[in-house]
Amino acid sequence: MPRATKAKAAADGAAGGGGPKKAAAPKRNKLYTMPEKIAEGTILTDLSKAQWLIGSSIGTGGFGEIYSASRVGEKTYNYVVKCEPHGNGPLFVEMHFYMRNAKLEDIKRFQRERGLKAIGMPYMIGNGSVELKGTKHRFIVMPRYGSDISKHLLANGRRFPEETIYRLALQMLDVYEFIHSCGYVHADLKAANILLGYGKEGNSQAYLVDYGLASHYTTKEFKPDPKKMHNGTIEYTSRDAHLGVATMRADFEILGYNIIEWSGVQLPWVKDNILTVPVKVQKAKEEFMADVTHCLKTLYSKDVPGPIAEYMKYVAKLEYNEKPDYEKCRKIFSTALKTMKVANTGDLRFTISDNNNKSGPSTSKGRGKLLGKRAAATDTSVEMFASDDDDDDVIFEEKKPVKKAPQKQLKTVTKRSPKTIDSASRLIKSSPRNATPTLRSSPEMKTFNKLTPKVTPARKRRSTSFSPRKATRHSPLQKKLRTTPRDTAYGKSSSTPSTSTSHSTRSTPIATRANINFSPAISLSTSRHGKTVVNDNTTPVPRTGKTYEFNFELDVSMDANVIVNVKRKKKAAAASTNTDSAAKNSAKSMRSNEETPGDKRNTPVTRVKVRKLPSDDACGSPPTPAVTVKKSRRGVS
Numbered sequence: 001m002p003r004a005t006k007a008k009a010a011a012d013g014a015a016g017g018g019g020p021k022k023a024a025a026p027k028r029n030k031l032y033t034m035p036e037k038i039a040e041g042t043i044l045t046d047l048s049k050a051q052w053l054i055g056s057s058i059g060t061g062g063f064g065e066i067y068s069a070s071r072v073g074e075k076t077y078n079y080v081v082k083c084e085p086h087g088n089g090p091l092f093v094e095m096h097f098y099m100r101n102a103k104l105e106d107i108k109r110f111q112r113e114r115g116l117k118a119i120g121m122p123y124m125i126g127n128g129s130v131e132l133k134g135t136k137h138r139f140i141v142m143p144r145y146g147s148d149i150s151k152h153l154l155a156n157g158r159r160f161p162e163e164t165i166y167r168l169a170l171q172m173l174d175v176y177e178f179i180h181s182c183g184y185v186h187a188d189l190k191a192a193n194i195l196l197g198y199g200k201e202g203n204s205q206a207y208l209v210d211y212g213l214a215s216h217y218t219t220k221e222f223k224p225d226p227k228k229m230h231n232g233t234i235e236y237t238s239r240d241a242h243l244g245v246a247t248m249r250a251d252f253e254i255l256g257y258n259i260i261e262w263s264g265v266q267l268p269w270v271k272d273n274i275l276t277v278p279v280k281v282q283k284a285k286e287e288f289m290a291d292v293t294h295c296l297k298t299l300y301s302k303d304v305p306g307p308i309a310e311y312m313k314y315v316a317k318l319e320y321n322e323k324p325d326y327e328k329c330r331k332i333f334s335t336a337l338k339t340m341k342v343a344n345t346g347d348l349r350f351t352i353s354d355n356n357n358k359s360g361p362s363t364s365k366g367r368g369k370l371l372g373k374r375a376a377a378t379d380t381s382v383e384m385f386a387s388d389d390d391d392d393d394v395i396f397e398e399k400k401p402v403k404k405a406p407q408k409q410l411k412t413v414t415k416r417s418p419k420t421i422d423s424a425s426r427l428i429k430s431s432p433r434n435a436t437p438t439l440r441s442s443p444e445m446k447t448f449n450k451l452t453p454k455v456t457p458a459r460k461r462r463s464t465s466f467s468p469r470k471a472t473r474h475s476p477l478q479k480k481l482r483t484t485p486r487d488t489a490y491g492k493s494s495s496t497p498s499t500s501t502s503h504s505t506r507s508t509p510i511a512t513r514a515n516i517n518f519s520p521a522i523s524l525s526t527s528r529h530g531k532t533v534v535n536d537n538t539t540p541v542p543r544t545g546k547t548y549e550f551n552f553e554l555d556v557s558m559d560a561n562v563i564v565n566v567k568r569k570k571k572a573a574a575a576s577t578n579t580d581s582a583a584k585n586s587a588k589s590m591r592s593n594e595e596t597p598g599d600k601r602n603t604p605v606t607r608v609k610v611r612k613l614p615s616d617d618a619c620g621s622p623p624t625p626a627v628t629v630k631k632s633r634r635g636v637s
């Protein structure tokens with residue numbers, strides 16, 4: 001289900017801290033909702049009865065809000081509470097990932113076994129639910145970390161010192177090894193999801209956060225899953241993730257794209273400004289990885305940094321079901337550090353020295369010149385799912401007013417128990433695990449190329465992505481039922497890559513699963529660059545017929561409406577209309593408190609939202625800041 005922001009009235013009410021108002025409560029069966037504000041001073045009680053005093057808001061992600069928190073009785077705010085409406089999928093997935101895999105003792109054991117002094121693996125301290133303004137929210141409590149490294153990236157002309165790239169890569173490889181040892185992949189590594197430790201002591205270790213896209217990886221068949229295609233942050237999404245398949249090599253590939261970027265060059269698909277068309281990005285990545293040595297050379301004005309070239313070459317050769325050789329990769333980067341005579345200890349250094357700044361991206365043999373200027377920030381809007389699960393147990397409690405914070409009345413929500421785990425199990429296990437032969441080996445690569453549609457200028461005008469619905473002449477409903485993203489993305493079903501025939505011929509599950517499919521037929525808006533795309537079924541299935549109906553219609557109309565509206569948004573921006581400013585305000589509300597709007601424009605962002613226009617069902621959603629989608633039919637909104 002797509003996500004929507006609250007009606008402005010609701011948001012205002014929340015901000016005002018005036019206590020619960022029935023009228024402002026978001027409707028249950030609507031699009032994704034941003035969370036209600038938790039007033040500073042609120043005390044939340046988690047399932048283990050631990051109490052957490054909410055401090056200030058320290059960040060806003062694509063779906064939830066993060067607050068500093070203190071254990072009641074302690075003075076320091078060394079924790080954070082991440083809160084999202086129950087209907088949102090990512091925190092549900094993240095919470096269960098932590099529950100199952102990332103217990104502190106497991107992490108410590110792993111550390112001991114590997115002889116690691118530290119590891120950048122976050123963990124969950126508590127979780128529970130709270131009702132805010134009539135809406136049930138889920139929250140998790142985690143250790144507090146420091147700032148995310150995307151801020152440093154922006155502050156340093158989108159480049160890290162070479163040594164820092166390798167140290168970060170080493171730390172992330174440790175985290176990958178831990179996650180993979182649990183049977184999961186992260187699938188969304190990027191600077192915005194890498195946080196330094198908290199406080200002065202914390203600058204030597206980076207933590208990989210945000211497990212909202214974590215899923216079981218496959219080592220069996222390679223079976224593309226239209227429901228999950230293109231999930232991730234479009235700049236870094238792996239080739240496997242573009243096909244909806246979770247693999248370990250995909251995590252390695254995502255890290256690879258990031259380190260290339262951290263070295264100060266633009267990824268080809270960023271440079272070519274095609275981020276709004278996932279299938280084009282996918283194709284560009286296939287081409288890039290097919291001849292990675294040569295393609296890297298074209299990216300760097302001078303020498304390609306040796307460790308980056310070596311790492312990417314290794315990743316390009318990995319099989320989809322292969323366990324990566326963590327040690328081999330670590331060696332690539334640790335050897336480079338030794339050669340540079342840089343110790344892999346102490347604070348990570350983010351400031352580029354004068355020398356480095358003048359010379360541009362670092363290379364192993366020398367310093368190259370920055371390759372051109374970064375393309376204007378484009379952004380990638382996608383829609384999300386949401387639903388209305390009541391799976392989690394909930395306990396929370398009325399808070400006492402603390403100093404400035406107005407007291408907020410919280411209602412205790414009925415406790416239910418083992419359902420949460422059962423449900424999580426079902427959901428998390430729903431990750432693609434059955435599969436078909438790999439697409440990555442060369443014959444399959446050829447097939448991919450054959451099947452990837454060529455985008456014509458005519459199509460481009462309306463939507464730069466290939467649209468099956470334009471290619472056939474059926475009614476929208478017929479088209480919906482007759483075409484699958486895979487059929488259409490690759491042209492002819494008869495030559496669908498080694499994946500099963502059934503895959504190529506079955507009707508799109510989106511219609512039947514009430515999810516919007518971020519299929520190749522869908523383009524992304526260009527207002528918020530770098531968002532994680534989630535095209536998933538991990539959220540509990542919505543219960544109301546109405547929701548199903550809406551999503552079905554949304555999917556049918558997505559192709560045209562998104563593009564039409566995106567274009568309009570751009571024009572509207574130039575005209576500075578009221579609508580636009582409302583949209584901007586709405587967009588602002590999603591930004592991290594610590595980020596300036598300028599920062600955000602240039603930072604890959606986690607998720608893109610498609611929002612429903614205010615319409616007849618009085619849902620009250622404000623216009624989307626990025627994309628607006630009509631409830632039904634193509635055409636003008």
Ligand SMILES: Nc1ncnc2c1ncn2[C@@H]1O[C@H](COP(=O)(O)OP(=O)(O)OP(=O)(O)O)[C@@H](O)[C@H]1O
Pocket residue numbers: 058059060061062063064065066080090142143144145146147148192193195209210212532592605606607
């Ligand atoms: N444990 C933490 N300590 C300190 N800050 C945090 C912590 N977790 C998250 N943050 C801050 O909140 C921001 C959003 O966090 P996170 O990415 O987990 O949220 P999200 O809703 O999943 O966002 P998105 O999916 O859009 O990336 C982070 O970029 C970071 O600045």
